[in-house]
Amino acid sequence: MWFTRPTVTSFPTSLTLNFLRHVERKSYPTVGIRYAFNSANKPIRNNIRPDLKPGSPRARKPGPARERISPQQHAKNMKLAKKNESALKNENTIQKTSKENVVVPIAKKKEVLRVEFTEAKPGKKLSELADTIFTKNPYFVHSAVKHTEFKLKTLPEVAFVGRSNVGKSSIINALANRNRLVKTSKTPGHTKLLNTFSMADKLVLVDMPGYGFRSWDEWGTMSMDYFRESTRLRRIFVLIEATHSFKEKDRDLMSLLDGMGVSYQVVLTKIDKLSSSALAEIRSEIETELSQNTISCFPQVLPISTTKKVGITELRCAILEACRINS
Numbered sequence: 553m554w555f556t557r558p559t560v561t562s563f564p565t566s567l568t569l570n571f572l573r574h575v576e577r578k579s580y581p582t583v584g585i586r587y588a589f590n591s592a593n594k595p596i597r598n599n600i601r602p603d604l605k606p607g608s609p610r611a612r613k614p615g616p617a618r619e620r621i622s623p624q625q626h627a628k629n630m631k632l633a634k635k636n637e638s639a640l641k642n643e644n645t646i647q648k649t650s651k652e653n654v655v656v657p658i659a660k661k662k663e664v665l666r667v668e669f670t671e672a673k674p675g676k677k678l679s680e681l682a683d684t685i686f687t688k689n690p691y692f693v694h695s696a697v698k699h700t701e702f703k704l705k706t707l708p709e710v711a712f713v714g715r716s717n718v719g720k721s722s723i724i725n726a727l728a729n730r731n732r733l734v735k736t737s738k739t740p741g742h743t744k745l746l747n748t749f750s751m752a753d754k755l756v757l758v759d760m761p762g763y764g765f766r767s768w769d770e771w772g773t774m775s776m777d778y779f780r781e782s783t784r785l786r787r788i789f790v791l792i793e794a795t796h797s798f799k800e801k802d803r804d805l806m807s808l809l810d811g812m813g814v815s816y817q818v819v820l821t822k823i824d825k826l827s828s829s830a831l832a833e834i835r836s837e838i839e840t841e842l843s844q845n846t847i848s849c850f851p852q853v854l855p856i857s858t859t860k861k862v863g864i865t866e867l868r869c870a871i872l873e874a875c876r877i878n879s
Contacts, residue, residue, distance in 0.1 A: 669839040669851045674869035678878070682868035685877070688752045690728035695745040699778040702748055702756075708875040709748075709756045709784045713775065714791030715801065716762030719821040719858065723791070724749060724757055726858040727868060734759060746778065755875045756784075763801055779814050787850070787874035788816040789867075794823045794855070797834055798841065810847040817850040817870065818842065824857040831855065 674682070693703055702709075712720045721734040733749065747759040760775055779785065788809065792802060809816050818838065823831050835853055842849050854870060856863040872878070 669843060669853060672852055672854060672863075672866040672870065674866060678869050678872065679865050681877075681879070682865060682872050685752045685754050685872070686727050686868050687729040690730060690733055690749060690751050692733065693748040693750050693756070695747050697745060697774065699746060699782050702746075704748065704750060704756050705784070707750070707754065707756045707784070708786045708877075709758055709782065710786055710871050710874055711758040711760055711778070711788045712791060713760045713788055713805065714762060714821075715793070715799070718762065718791045718793050719856075720759055720762070720791055722858045723819070723821065723856060723867070724759055726856075726861065726864050727751075727757070727871075746774070754877055755871065757871075763805070776808065779809065780812055785814070786876075787871075788814060789819050789871075790816050791819050791821050792838070794820040794831060794834055795825050797838060803845075806846055806849065810849075813848055815848050815850060815874070817874075818853050819867065820853060820855045822857065823855045823862065824860050 696702055712723065714720055724734045725731060728749070728751065734747070744761050746761075749757045749759070751757060758778075760778075763775075779788065790802070790806065790809075792798060806816065820831075820835065820838070826834070835855065839853055842853070843851070850870075852870070854863055854867050856867060858864075
């Protein structure tokens with residue numbers, strides 16, 4: 553603790569400390585520097601006013617108590633630290649004496665953005681509207697080599713594509729609730745032109761040739777121009793036979809549609825040939841592949857059976873939603 557005399561005396565900076573020890577109660581001209589005396593009779597230099605007493609020193613805050621360790625415990629801790637350090641070095645060291653000893657880091661798998669597929673559950677109002685539109689007045693318009701030759705150029709269009717003999721004509725007949733609206737044949741390649749059908753003058757269904765009866769290049773010349781250039785095409789329904797699942801040409805077609813940014817939806821045909829468990833397994837595999845490898849695919853797979861009339865209403869509602877028809 554510091555003690556000061558009754559008076560604080562000011563001195564010029566040029567005076568020595570030895571002279572200051574013998575000064576008693578004498579005043580000198582101030583030059584802005586103050587001195588005080590402690591208990592050891594030594595002057596202390598402070599830049600304070602003479603009328604203020606020196607403050608008490610700050611009390612040191614008590615810190616956390618240090619744990620006292622014996623020399624034996626300290627030696628044990630040092631040995632343990634060295635042992636851990638050497639183990640870490642051995643773990644990070646890679647032996648390159650042979651190809652078998654070379655450690656290759658495992659690359660992290662990229663997270664794949666998956667689209668969740670849903671089951672088609674149309675409402676009662678939409679189902680009734682779909683049944684009315686598709687069964688009221690369906691009729692054949694005409695066949696064309698190019699889409700520019702279509703007669704109905706103001707109505708929205710949906711197209712049905714798939715391998716030969718996959719059941720495109722049968723599905724259009726089932727949608728219209730007619731038996732002979734579209735001529736069907738068991739011979740692959742029966743459809744060779746773009747056949748158009750009007751549904752109550754609300755929309756147009758396009759029955760396209762199967763891509764199995766002729767070369768892929770020849771089929772693509774007619775169909776790809778339609779997919780790429782048509783402004784009335786709302787969605788393409790890719791028909792896949794449930795008993796065969798995807799084939800190479802099916803994947804090629806979907807890849808081309810993804811590249812053009814054309815919306816399409818997968819329809820499973822002939823599901824009556826499979827049991828319920830086998831159908832569920834195949835459908836799950838198809839949905840998984842579509843969610844991981846496609847871009848423009850609509851996230852809803854439609855199972856269809858024309859013989860048992862299963863899934864027809866769901867397909868009709870999907871067509872109306874694609875064409876944005878609600879009345």
